[in-house]
Amino acid sequence: MCIITSQIEKRVKYYQKANAKALKSLVKISNETFVFLTTESVIDCNRMELLSKEELLKRIDPKGPCEIKAISEKFPSFLKREIFSAIDQSPLISSDIKKSIKEIHKDHAK
Secondary structure, eight states: EEESOOOOOHHHHHHHHHOOGGGGGGEEEOOOOOOOOOOOOEETSOOOOOHHHHHHHSSSTTTTTTTOOOOGGGOOOOHHHHHHHHHHHHTTTTTHHHHHHHHHHHHOOO
């Protein structure tokens, strides 16, 4: 799971101070890619976690402002490649997660 945020400037400023190399792991997307986005946003691939569906549902408050979108079927292959690459380049993601992502990417590339 990676977080999508429209607060691009805040993310950029944060990583400029915290770890400039992490800027390469912000993937820009727009509502041309996903119609549910109302403004240009970024996928922050520095804050990636591997979660099961059950774990994700446990973390989300059903009364909160979050909305879960099932987008995997409509997920463009170019964006998957960008995300996998951004996770791999991130200086903040553990090698264990990177290894798991490479296995997932290998399976999806077939």
